[in-house]
Amino acid sequence: HAIKFALPAARLPIPKCIWNAAHIHALVIVTANVGPGTNQRVDIEILDSTPHRNVYLSKRDIKGETRLAVTAHGEGEVGVCFKNYLSPDIKLDMARNMSRTVDLDIDIGADAVDYNAIANQESLSGLETEMRKLEGVVKEIVDELEYLKKREERFSDTNLVTNRRVQNFAWFTILALAALGVWQILHLRSFFKRKYLID
Numbered sequence: 001h002a003i004k005f006a007l008p009a010a011r012l013p014i015p016k017c018i019w020n021a022a023h024i025h026a027l028v029i030v031t032a033n034v035g036p037g038t039n040q041r042v043d044i045e046i047l048d049s050t051p052h053r054n055v056y057l058s059k060r061d062i063k064g065e066t067r068l069a070v071t072a073h074g075e076g077e078v079g080v081c082f083k084n085y086l087s088p089d090i091k092l093d094m095a096r097n098m099s100r101t102v103d104l105d106i107d108i109g110a111d112a113v114d115y116n117a118i119a120n121q122e123s124l125s126g127l128e129t130e131m132r133k134l135e136g137v138v139k140e141i142v143d144e145l146e147y148l149k150k151r152e153e154r155f156s157d158t159n160l161v162t163n164r165r166v167q168n169f170a171w172f173t174i175l176a177l178a179a180l181g182v183w184q185i186l187h188l189r190s191f192f193k194r195k196y197l198i199d
Contacts, residue, residue, distance in 0.1 A: 009040045009086040009098040017081040022072040022108050023143050029112040030068045030080050035101035039087035042100055046070050049077040110136035
């Protein structure tokens with residue numbers, strides 16, 4: 001349900017990123033619980049894997065439980081990246097064992113919606129709340145199928161274009177071999193005529 005890891009401290013830390021698949025316009029809720037650590041600063045950044053590398057938000061010096069919500073702008077993966085900066089007044093040999101524990105929970109799509117809050121706000125019964133949850137899950141499944149259908153169409157188009165190119169190359173190869181064979185026959189015939197081997 002969640003990921004827990006130790007984030008080592010450094011002067012120029014390498015980001016630790018967790019990636020999850022998300023569809024366009026999907027709600028992404030990130031809950032990060034950062035453990036205590038003196039002389040360390042943990043920064044968080046949420047970005048995506050599209051060619052534009054959209055950075056949804058960037059927050060410095062998070063402590064304790066931090067809850068962040070973003071909406072995905074494109075198909076692909078959404079990454080949550082952490083960096084643990086070491087304070088400049090700490091010696092590097094002392095920092096070898098310094099780290100902070102990060103407990104990370106990422107909810108995407110229907111999992112990210114707080115249906116209890118919706119039920120309280122709209123005075124929904126338990127059955128109506130469950131129906132709302134099922135509606136969200138069904139919408140997510142329909143969106144997933146639409147995405148898969150578009151990908152299948154794109155792959156099918158690529159397959160047809162590749163097939164056409166292979167056929168054209170095969171015809172070109174056959175014609176080139178036939179033309180080369182005719183040229184060889186004519187060349188050998190003229191050569192043998194010059195040498196008076198044939199009439």
